[in-house]
Amino acid sequence: MSEILKRPIPLLITFVVGMLMVLEYFFTVPALTATYDTVNTWRVILYACVYLGTINLLLLHGRRVMRRDPGQWYYSAWLIVMIAAYAVLGLVWGVDSMNYRWMIDNVDVPLGATMYASLAFYMASGAYRVMKVRNLGTGLLLLSAFLVIIGNTPLFPATWEGFATIRNTIFDTFVVGSYRAIRFGVGLGGIALGIRTLVGLETGYMGRRE
């Protein structure tokens, strides 16, 4: 690929489209809004990239099956079978059909829910490793975590309302205050990165070829 296609043209497209987005955000010029809406619909073209992902999956796992990678190849084979099954169901009966929905409701949803449910154990395990009093800071962390857990557990606030008040005070003062400070910084950092990207100063995400 030529250098012009790899660097100046993407930077030009970023600038033009980025400026359009910025101007449309601030101004109420009908022509600007119409152009913005039109350009926004072009995003659909980008979704063709989903085939890149599918091709990558098939190549990678097809290779593993061909090589009979120990302990992996049968999972890869199963993945290819499932990709084919979803593709056939979706293309033949449509993604709104009962057959396709059955696959989603009985495979995707339970698996996703199981993983999500396991999050509680990850959090408990992480908390157990972290909540050790090593200095004043970790001591305060442990104390506030303990008070929040107590305040969140129905039994304790039902016994004494003060537990809920303490929990709410921690959230409404310390937590909200620090979150707002970080959010403020994130906003400023985001604007700086946005302007850098618009004017072509931020090129790290495209590689460092100078």
Next chain:
Amino acid sequence: MAIIKSGYVLSFVAFILFAVVMWVYGEYSKRGRVPYVKRLPAFDAMEEAVGRAVEMGRPVVMVPGRGSFTDLFVAQTVAGLTVLNYVAGLCARYGVKLWAPMADHLVIPVARENVRDAYAAEGKLDELDVEETLPYVSGSQFAWASSVIGYYARERPAANIMVGAFWAESMMLAESAGRIGALQIGGTARLYQLPFFAAVCDYTLLGEEIFAASAYMTQDPIVITSLATTDVFRLVGWVIIIVGAILSTVGINVVYQFLSI
């Protein structure tokens, strides 16, 4: 009819001022007055993480988040890709296996070019298997997470670097990699995931620090000036917050009205 949307006047003026201050700082930096950038241990530790992988003969995992280019978290995705480029360069230089699981199909082509460039810059392009290094794992949140967790368990990477936009999977990844003893560097501007990284990772990039990746890694004076600009606006923000809080307490809402312009 007003050209600027109602309630957006001050935002627009602030945006223009931001760009102007950045330009002024840029001009100063051209004369050699480059603002000081504080040390960020998390960035410094990336070379240490790759060095650890060399010694242990294990791979490095670099996760640039699950964000895309068309969502609200695009800035974090850009930051993640910048770090990916840096880590890929280190891995190429020291001959360490890199694994960067992809979650969004729009990010894949950019990430691949990014890593190719990093390997090419080190003269190691022939050592890069882009399909294996940057595999598309899944677009589904927990399918993607379980695949990454599986990789941690099988390959036991020496280092796990996560910079970008993360959701509920952040704790799963950090805790799974922590259990196998990987050196962990985490960074995100997603506020609800930040505490997980701060608690479990060895080094953490807090919020906006991930946006400093480009400036910090390249030490480019012009890019560094944008960090100084954010500091100027942070100072202005402090003044507005303090003055606004005092005035609102005594019943004068002039700052609130000013910010609503």
